[in-house]
Amino acid sequence: MKQLIINRMRHIIYFVFTEDIRVHYILDIMGTAIVEKVGDCIESKLEKSLPDMLHTHRFSPGYCSWHLTEQRNFFSLLGDRPCGISLSDVCLMNPIKSISGIIGVGKEVQTRKYACQYCELETCYKRKK
Numbered sequence: 001m002k003q004l005i006i007n008r009m010r011h012i013i014y015f016v017f018t019e020d021i022r023v024h025y026i027l028d029i030m031g032t033a034i035v036e037k038v039g040d041c042i043e044s045k046l047e048k049s050l051p052d053m054l055h056t057h058r059f060s061p062g063y064c065s066w067h068l069t070e071q072r073n074f075f076s077l078l079g080d081r082p083c084g085i086s087l088s089d090v091c092l093m094n095p096i097k098s099i100s101g102i103i104g105v106g107k108e109v110q111t112r113k114y115a116c117q118y119c120e121l122e123t124c125y126k127r128k129k
Contacts, residue, residue: 031097039099046103054109060101061091065120068092074100 018024039058046055061070071091075082085098093100 035097035099039101043103046105050105053105053107054111056104056109056111058101058103060099063101064124071100 043055043058059066061074062068068091071087071093075087083098084095086094088094
C-alpha cells in the first residue's frame with residue numbers, strides 16, 4: 001500500500017511540475033470539466049431542496065454579453081475574499097477555476113436553455129454558423 005501511495009504521488013508531482021505544455025493544457029481542461037460539474041451539482045441540489053419552485057440555469061459574468069467586470073458587483077455584495085477567493089484588477093478570480101454566478105428561483109421563473117439567440121457575443125465559440 002505504501003508503494004502504491006508513493007507511485008501515485010510521483011504521478012501527481014510529475015503532472016504539477018512538468019514543463020510539458022500539453023500536460024498543463026490537459027490539466028486545465030480537466031479543471032474546467034470538474035468545476036462545470038460542480039456547478040451542475042449545485043443546480044441539482046437547489047432543484048431538490050426547493051421542489052415547489054422553478055429555477056433558471058446558472059449564469060455568470062463573462063457569459064454571453066454579461067461583461068466580466070460585473071464580478072466586482074458580486075464581490076462587493078459578498079465581502080472581502082469570500083471563501084478565500086480574490087478578484088484581480090482584470091476581474092479574474094484567484095484561485096483559478098473558481099466560479100460565481102446567479103440562479104433565479106421563483107414560482108413563475110421562466111427557464112430557458114442557453115441559446116445563441118439570447119447572446120450578443122458574435123465571437124462566441126458556441127455560436128451556430
